[in-house]
Each structure stands twice: as structure tokens, then as C-alpha cells.
Amino acid sequence: MRLQSALAHPLDALDARFLAHLPDLVTTAEARRVDGGNQRLAEALAARLPGPVRTGSAVREIRREGDAIRVIGEGFELGVEACVVAIPLALLPELRFDPPLPDRQAEAIAAIPTSRAAKLAVPLRSRHAPRALMSARHRFWAWTTVCDGTGGRIANAWAGAAPVLGRLAVEAGPARWLARLGALWPGLDPVAEDALLTDWQRDRWARGAYSVLPGIADPRGDAAIAPPAPNLVFAGEHTAEPEWTGTIEGALRSGARAARDLLGEEPPRARAGPS
């Protein structure tokens, strides 16, 4: 149950490799948080760039023109020397490549599942001490923390894997999940009408939570993430080493690896590549 929740994918669709994650999931070591939220990582990285980061405009096509690359998006075009494609795996099949990715690579990308997760956040009428509870019956967990920016006045809940979200009726809003949270945690006293439910499947910039490692025949996903050209490389959590996929650490590592690949600081990792 813990594994299914963390990987946000149905247990019966996972193979035995995933058991390797269990020791990390049941560790009692204190979990670290980024004070102020994970977004601060992206903001700090962006602050070091010479120009502003364009947000809110999706890239639709990546065209190779000789040694150069043209990036074509919603209302803009850019000619660039190099490009790192780091959009979520679930959105990659919608991005046009010219020339197209080899069939085998496009199929490998489409074959990697993206997990599904949702979070519920609901303000509380009073402060609560840090606590975490798991609903074994309904397969979600809930917690309060003093690191929520309000000193413990928000109850958070997490549910992973599509069938679990289905049973919580997240498509219909937070009502059923709130009721089950109330049953799990009497005395919480939530302001139900201000509950915020986020389902990343419905976020057009994500379409899911994170990648689920590809099939055992290609455990590193090499076929999916082989660079189409020396100056056109993939990054993002789904391109990280298998032990780091689906994590922020994996995303950061993949970005550093992509930069090294482009700068030629070390040869790109040996990849099977599409034939």
C-alpha cells in the first residue's frame, strides 16, 4: 500500500524491481522540506539566468535546421544553438520534432506510464501539532506540519494511483475525500468550503504526476531518452538514473547531466539509442 501510494501507480502494474524503494519509504529519518515550497528551487535557478524566463507559452515544435535549432511555440519562434527538452514525459508525444523522432524512440516514450496523484489541502480553524495518519482502508494519507506557512493550520492529504483517486471521487471535487478525512481524523475542524483539490492529471502543463520506470527490457529508459542530436538533449525526472526518477533530485541531476552533455564536459551516457 505504501509503495502504491508513493509511486502513485497501481501495485498490480508494478514489477518486483519497485520493492527496492521500500526501505526508503519506511525510513524514520526526518524528511527535509524546502522552506517556502519547492518552487523556490526553480525560482533560484531562474534568478541566475541573464534574461527572464518565458512562462505560459507552450513550445509546440522543435525543428533542426542544419546545426541550428528552431523552437516554435505559442506566439513565438526562437533560433538557438542548443536545446534541452525538459517537459513532462506525458506531454512529449504532443511535441512535434522535425525531423521526427525515430519510430522506436517515439514508441518507447509513449510506452512509459505516468503516475497519477492528487492532493487535498484544507484550512483548519485552529492550529494542530505535526502529525501524520494513513487511511489503510481508503489508501490515502494525511498530515499537518508547522512548515506549512501557517504554523499548522492546514491539513494536507495525498492519494496516489488512479484507482485510489477514483474511489475518492476526485473528479467530482473534494467532498468525498473531505468526508473520509473527517472520519480518519476526528477533531480536525476543517473549513471545508475552502478546500483545494489538485489532480495533476488535469493540469495541462503536467498531465500526471511523474514517470513510472519503463519495462524491464529497458529499465533505464534509454530508448526513450537518447539525444536526437548532439545539441538537442532530453532532461527531466524521467531521464534521471532509475533510482532518482520521479523526484526533484532526479530532475536536478538530469539538468546537470544535460548541461554537461551539451558542453561536452563528458561524453553523453552510453545509450542503446533507437535503431
Ligand SMILES: Cc1cc2nc3c(=O)[nH]c(=O)nc-3n(C[C@H](O)[C@H](O)[C@H](O)COP(=O)(O)OP(=O)(O)OC[C@H]3O[C@@H](n4cnc5c(N)ncnc54)[C@H](O)[C@@H]3O)c2cc1C
Ligand atoms: C503531487 C506531487 C508530489 C510530489 N512530491 C515529491 C516529493 O515529495 N519529493 C520529490 O523529490 N519529488 C516529488 N514529486 C516529483 C517532482 O515534483 C518531480 O519529479 C519534478 O518536479 C520533475 O521535474 P521536471 O523538471 O522533470 O518536470 P516539471 O517540474 O514537471 O517541469 C516541466 C516544466 O515543463 C513545462 N512545460 C510543459 N509543457 C510544456 C511545453 N509544451 N512547452 C514549454 N514548457 C512546457 C511545465 O510547465 C513545467 O514547468 C512530486 C510530484 C507530484 C506531482
